[in-house]
Amino acid sequence: MISKELHTGWTVRAVGGDVPAAVAGRTLSATVPGTVHVDLLATGELPDPYLGAHESDWAWFHRSAWRYEADLSEPAAEPGERVELVFEGLDTVATVTIDGTEVASTRNMHRTYRLDVRELLTGSNRLAVRFDSALEHAEKVEAQLGRRPRAYPHPINAVRKMACSFGWDWGPDLQTAGIWRPVRVQRWRTARLAAVRPLASLDGGTGRLAVHVDVERSGLEEAGELLVEARLPGLGVTGTARLAPGVVAAVVLLEVPGAPVWWPVGYGEQPLVDLEVRLSAAGRELDARALRTAFRSVAIDTTPDEHGSRFALLVNGVPVFVRGVNWIPEDHLLTRLTRDDYAAAFDRALGANVNLLRVWGGGVFESDDFYDLADEKGLLVWQDFLLACAAYAEEEPLRSEFLAEVRDNVVRLSPHPSLAVWNGGNENVWGHEDWGWKEDLAGASWGAGYYDELFPALLAELDPSRPYSPGSPANPGVPASELHPNDPDHGTHHQWEVWNRADYTHHLDAVPRFCSEFGWQAPPTWATLTRALAPEDLRKDSPAFLLHQKAEDGNGKLDRGLAHHFEVPQDFADWHWATQLNQARATSFAVEHLRSWSPRTMGSVLWQINDCWPVTSWSVVDGDGRRKPAWYALRAAHAPRLVTLQPREGRLRLVLVNDTAQEWVVDALVRRVDASGEVLASERIGGRVAARGTAVQAVPVLDGALGSTDLFVADVDGLRSVFCPVEDKDLPVVAGALEAEACAVDGGYEVRVRARSLVRDVAVLADRVAPDAEVDDMLVTLLPGEEHVFRVSSRAAVDPAEFTGPLVLRTSAVVSA
Incomplete structure (x- = not known):
């Protein structure tokens, strides 16, 4: 086998659609692998769709057509020789020709195409790939097969293209096109x-x-x-x-x-x-x-028990509590991603004590770099098949495309030990049951044949070594007609009521067996936001800010969520901090609740770890790779050993979670303090928590906590949990509660803070001082007399005092002094 990449000498030009004057009639140098967006942006003549309101300026692209061309200088085939063009990814509706002779017509970006060209090669040929509008193709397929319900306006379910390329409630609507994965000739x-x-x-x-x-x-x-x-x-x-x-x-x-x-x-x-x-x-x-x-085994335990039925991931026979996150494409313009980008993203996940990434069904089967790094770093991968938030026709021309893409990618990914779970798709079974689809479908196919028949049959043939679930949420092995797919007592569960309709404290209303989606929104960090928006757009009702808030009534939900706990700030900078703090609180609250119920609950998969552009979303790492306050909250809530104060049956309990291989010998100090931090009562509790175990302790000093106006603090081995039965808006604000000083040190700065009275959630928003600044810790609660040193890494030369300014050094008193 002789294999040669065909990545140089390509050009691209518009051949259809109403394109801008800066594009019309021009032939551009093309990057392969790449997409047209990337090549157009490289000219510097079109606006970056990630900035300001420029996403709207690219709507013309949706109905455009493009032609890639390159010389194909390959000798004619010798007798007995096969010569093939191999396209690992064409996005999406493509026609491949050699000297005008069509050799392929493709309709799926998620699969490989191998084309026999031995009869066409002369030694000097012209290779061309024309990309037509995926949107227009989807509209034609929908007209042919009939409309199927979906969560978004475009017919994302009528073409095999990355669903979120058409926009999502956190992503832009850009609808890329191009030779997005390697192309080579093989002899x-x-x-x-x-x-x-x-x-x-x-x-x-x-x-x-x-x-x-x-x-x-x-x-x-x-x-x-x-x-x-x-x-x-x-x-x-x-x-x-x-x-x-x-x-x-x-x-x-x-x-x-x-x-x-x-x-x-x-x-x-x-x-x-x-x-x-x-x-x-x-x-x-x-x-x-x-x-x-690598050598390992994976399985899912779905044994019935007194609570319903388990959903526990077993690796090498050992139950693993999943401390997971949902993963979306790291950049909407996928071809810009490098191995270093993935490595940095994985390090941020590992830094937050994550052990599983769920590759969500509205994205792509990720690059080889993604799975290679997961293997190396020990990150488990839950892989969705690529169906999300929609009903999918089971007839041609879609059925054979699903068959081909699943076959391709199961084979490609089978060597990877990190790949632990195959999943039928995202919220499709749930949507069919709860979102009014049955009436709209009127008996038409919607995807059940994929989830219950086609995918399991392909996996039985190609990869019986891994477990499969028909969807998320879903109950493996149980039809939706017999058990609701989002029943918290069985299978996987998505918890979105707390974000959409209730406060995050309503996580306490259920104890799911495995929660594979939940989350809370916040804007990106200040440096990311101010890179994306002009100063005049830094208000929550500006058109540009709202274009970077894709959730339905997203700002309304942010404000209503804030109002449960804080006075909603009027100043934008204060509102920005308050929403970030509330996201961090919501993240801690949910993850600690789920982990406190292990082993009844065996999985917590937060929505979401990352963003694909600068946007207000549920991510804990924003679109520029900066860590929001919620990332620090997730790191603490995911710590291998967790101390948390949890309401149980009308009383407050100390819960100790030990997700390590060693027994934990505990010496806990539990205190009751008033709003100023004065200690009213204290108690020491000793005990042992088994390896991979959970202990729930009744502590007398916690009696009456749920009806109290005091705060409760538990400290064990440098870990701290704080429970406050009173909302922040009802607590007195103590002036001068925190004193701080900062100095320059090698590699950055140190910010030393000392509490005069109780101070909750101390944070240094270092990126407000320098875009490259990162702080080592955040959301620190201090009792009177306690100190903490924040370490800021940065190459910027600034006045250290800036790190103690009122917009940078923040606390739970969300309005700046």
């Missing part, structure tokens, strides 16, 4: 490795790797018997399989006694093993593949 003879699927398992201390190999025979010359050899060179293990003439599939079984075992982060190490697969005929190598994989 081969006799036979090639069409697919290699290594499926790992563990049996006691023995690792087993079933290497499934699919072979394509050229049909142009006699192949005879083929030999497949699979090697684990680092472990000294080799296996072979012989394929008789005409046979195109084999399984090579490799057995490794005492195999190195891969664990998720926090549970052990992540040893990866190299796998080499070689295809040969009569001693001549025809093709080879090098992969990395």
Whole structure:
């Protein structure tokens, strides 16, 4: 096999639609892999759609058409030689031609296309790819098949394109087009490795790797018997399989006694093993593949119990409490992402003590870099199939596209030990039951055949090594007609009532078995917001600010959520801080509630870790990669050992969660303090919490807490939990409660604060001083006389006193002095 990338020499030009004068008639240099948006932005003549109100300035793109061209200088095929063009990703409605001869017409950005071009090559050809409007194509398919319900105006469910490319309640509506993944020409003879699927398992201390190999025979010359050899060179293990003439599939079984075992982060190490697969005929190598994989097992425990039925992820037989986050595309313009971008995002997730990323169904099957890094860093991956918030027709031309994209990506991702769960899609089963779809559908297909039949059948064939759930939320193995898909006592659960209609304290109303979506909004950090918006737009009712607030009545929900706890500030800077603090509080409240119920609850997957542009959203890391206050709240709530004060049956309890492999010997100090921080009563509690265990303690000093106007503070091993039964707006504001000083140090600055009376949620919003500034800690509660030192990393040369200014040094008194 000879493979050569075709990534240079491309041009692109508009060939349809009402395009701007700066674009019309121009031929631009094209980046491949890339998209037209990226190339247009590179000219510097069109506005950045992420800034101001410029997203609207790109609406013309939705109904435009584009033509990529490049010289294809490939020698004509020799006798017996196959020559193929391989496009790993075309976004989305594309026609591929060579010298005007059509070789493919594609309608799916989520799959690979392999095109036989041996009869067309002359040594000097012209390769072209025309992209037509995905929106117009979707409209035609919808007219053909009938409208299916969906959560958004565009027919996202009638074309196999990243759903959020058409806009979402946190994302822009840009509708990209282009050769978005690698393209290459491959030349081969006799036979090639069409697919290699290594499926790992563990049996006691023995690792087993079933290497499934699919072979394509050229049909142009006699192949005879083929030999497949699979090697684990680092472990000294080799296996072979012989394929008789005409046979195109084999399984090579490799057995490794005492195999190195891969664990998720926090549970052990992540040893990866190299796998080499070689295809040969009569001693001549025809093709080879090098992969990395690992030995581990995954399963989901759905055992019925007194509360309903479990949903617990088991890795190597060990129940793992999922401290997860939902992942959306890291940049709406996907092709700008690099391995370093993914690595930085993963480090932010790991810094927040995350152990699982859920790749949400409105995005994409992520890049190889994404899964490689997850393998290396021990981050589990929950992978949705790409259906979200819509009903999907089960007829052609969509059915065969789903079949092809799932087959492609299951095969591609099968080596990755990080991939732990396949999921049918996002909120589609729930939508069918609760969102009025049944009446609109009037008996038409809506996707049940995918979730209940097609996807399970494909996984049974291609990857029986991993568990599958028909959706999120859903109950594996139980039809929606028998059990509501969002029943908190069974399966996975989405909790959106607290954001949409109630305060976040209503998380206490249910104890879900596994909560795979919940969250609370806030604007991005100040530096990100002021990069995206002009000074005159820094108000919550400005058109530009509202264009970066995609949620229905988003600002109204932010204000109503604030009003439960704070006086809603009128000043925009104060409002910005208050909403960020409220998001942080909501995040802590929800995650601590869920973790406090382990092992009854076995998963908390926050919506969401990241953003794809600067926007007000549920993310804890904004679109510029800056950590919001909620990130620090999530880090604390996800800590391997958690101290939390939780209401239980009308009383306040001390709950200790130990998600480590060692027993926790506890010496807890629990105090009752008044609004100024004066200690009214205190008590020391000792005890032990088993490894991976949870302990609920009744503490006499907490008696009567839920009806009190005092605060309650629990301290264990440097961890602190504060419970306040009184809302902040009803607490007295103590003037001069905090004194602070700052100084420059190597690598940045230190901000030392000292409390004169009780001060809650002390934060240094360092990015307000310098865009590159990052603080090591946030949301610190101090009792009278206590000190804390915040460390700020920054290369900026500024007056250290700026870090103690009223808009930078913040507390739960949300109105600046």
